[in-house]
Amino acid sequence: MDRSIQDVARLVGTTSRTLRHYDRLGLLPPSRVGSNGYRYYDDDALVRLQRILLLRGLGLGLPAITEVLNREAEPARALRKHLELLRQEQERLARQIASVSLTIDQLEGGEQLMAENMFDGFDHTRYKDEVEERWGAEAYATGDRWWRGMSEAERTQYKARTAQLGADWTAAAEQGIAPDSDAAQELARRHFEWLSGVPGLPSSDGRPSKEYFVGLGDMYVADDRFAANYGGRKGAEFVRDALKVFADRRL
Amino acid sequence: MDRSIQDVARLVGTTSRTLRHYDRLGLLPPSRVGSNGYRYYDDDALVRLQRILLLRGLGLGLPAITEVLNREAEPARALRKHLELLRQEQERLARQIASVSLTIDQLEGGEQLMAENMFDGFDHTRYKDEVEERWGAEAYATGDRWWRGMSEAERTQYKARTAQLGADWTAAAEQGIAPDSDAAQELARRHFEWLSGVPGLPSSDGRPSKEYFVGLGDMYVADDRFAANYGGRKGAEFVRDALKVFADRRL
DNA sequence: CGTATAGGTTGACGTCGCGTCAAGGTCAAC
DNA sequence: GTTGACCTTGACGCGACGTCAACCTATACG
Known part of the structure; x- marks a missing residue:
């Protein structure tokens, strides 16, 4: 036996x-x-x-x-404690991965930074200088680390979501609906949630502040590179107005 | 000195x-x-x-x-090699975190599994038994691990994307467009991409097989719980037909 | 019965980057 | 001369084993 x-x-x-x-x-x-x-x-x-x-x-x-x-010891308690350690380790790794990526880029091209790697998404931090000027270098670095810490699949997913949001804004603007209509406000809500997933915002709790949210709309209108994501100047104005209404009502 | x-x-x-x-x-x-x-x-x-x-x-x-x-040794080369190790380690950690979470849940509530935690998304693996019966227990476990390995933000993002896809399908179905129209086929493409992000599919390369993709459409029609995501029976039939056309043309 | 082969045993070193004693020598100031 | 700060080399510990080394045991076969 x-x-x-x-x-x-x-x-x-x-x-x-x-x-x-x-x-x-x-x-x-x-x-x-x-x-x-x-x-x-x-x-x-x-x-x-x-x-x-x-x-x-x-x-x-x-x-x-x-x-x-x-x-x-109680199994569940021990596992929860262990889980916390694992999560910390994972975050440490993510930071390290981001640092290594950044260092590689600096070694290779000198300042060929995030912008080029993600030309089709992530518009509000698309251009290093602008972002640093408006929100500070730290915000840019945080966003850069966040982006680099993601896996390829996650990036693909994020970009897809960003592109979809832009397309929906464009379509809504072309239909000529009002910025305070339910449809436009639903888009604004999605825009807000989309932003909430991005760290480095000038807010402590991970969600954009009202000021930031409204200011973003102005930036879309002021800068053609951003406006292009929303179907041009007209589209950007529509987005700006919708975001403003959303911010006034909900933030 | x-x-x-x-x-x-x-x-x-x-x-x-x-x-x-x-x-x-x-x-x-x-x-x-x-x-x-x-x-x-x-x-x-x-x-x-x-x-x-x-x-x-x-x-x-x-x-x-x-x-x-x-x-x-060349710095950039060494760092890239190192980066790969870091990424592998990170994925290993993600899997472990998922397993630990799962074990904790099982210890605590006995089978309070993924289904309850994500009632509003992830429809094709929404119900443990169905999934296990159709695609095997391993596929379910893989999906569950994947889901648990995501961060809260990632889950929110995924659910938002899923909900958006469902809403767009519903809207298209209500407009009465043809399943082989460009608009419907674009939705089918998005559906395909959405699925591609989910591991545990009966396919080796991370993308759904043609059979799976078509079978999914049938399942949506056959099961009201799934159909509800696409605006009911009629909507599900529209989705099924559109997916079928997409599969025949592209897969 | 001898032997080849496939087990079993304990003991000890190596891994990786140091932290942490231990035991003792050196230097500047009082 | 003494004190205190600093220096040296040497060695153990960490974590979970892998990997010899040296040696004993069980089983099958001719």
């Missing part, structure tokens, strides 16, 4: 070295030890091993696993 | 132990060593140290830094 160390290792996809390691830590003692020193494991030990490997697969350390399995 | 090891350490914000470590690795030998064994550093050494710390801050290992600083 009992299995040798190799049998167990193969059964669960690990190595005998690992099992010996767990034995020495007191994490998984063999159910029986032969007079020759051989380790043998029964079904209970196998169950315990499975649990160990599951928790280890989630990234928990062996001491933490020991606590949980010995009922000295 | 030369500085003692403590002076240097304080100057750049590190410790004397670290400087001794770098010395022993041959990464940063002191510019001068007194007869008493004391280490002294000149300005060149300081510059080199700054570079070391910069690269270390980006996550590079000391051997890699050694190569770069000794001109045995």
